[in-house]
Amino acid sequence: MDEAPEPVEPANLRFLRLLVTGLTGIMIVGLVVVVALIVIRLNGDGPTLPDQITLPDGIEATAMTIGQGWWAIVTNDNQILIYDQMTGALKQTIEIE
Incomplete structure (x- = not known):
């Protein structure tokens, strides 16, 4: 018996498969970048x-x-005390009303 010929893939289907594969790769790279930025x-x-x-x-x-x-x-006692970060000295006292 004769073997059936391989079906020819339509150009639109080939384009869609390449597009989905490319977008999947881009999504994976983007996810890795976002996770790396969060960790950093x-x-x-x-x-x-x-x-x-x-x-x-x-x-x-x-x-x-x-x-x-x-x-x-x-x-x-409703005050805000402002301290200098370098010296640790009290710079200002603000009363909260």
């Missing part, structure tokens, strides 16, 4: 925190934030 960002050095800050007597810290060159401590 999370492994970076965070802000430098002080080893110890001396608060005035009877005051407790309730929150802390870090700015460029300063630390701000929010206290339980």
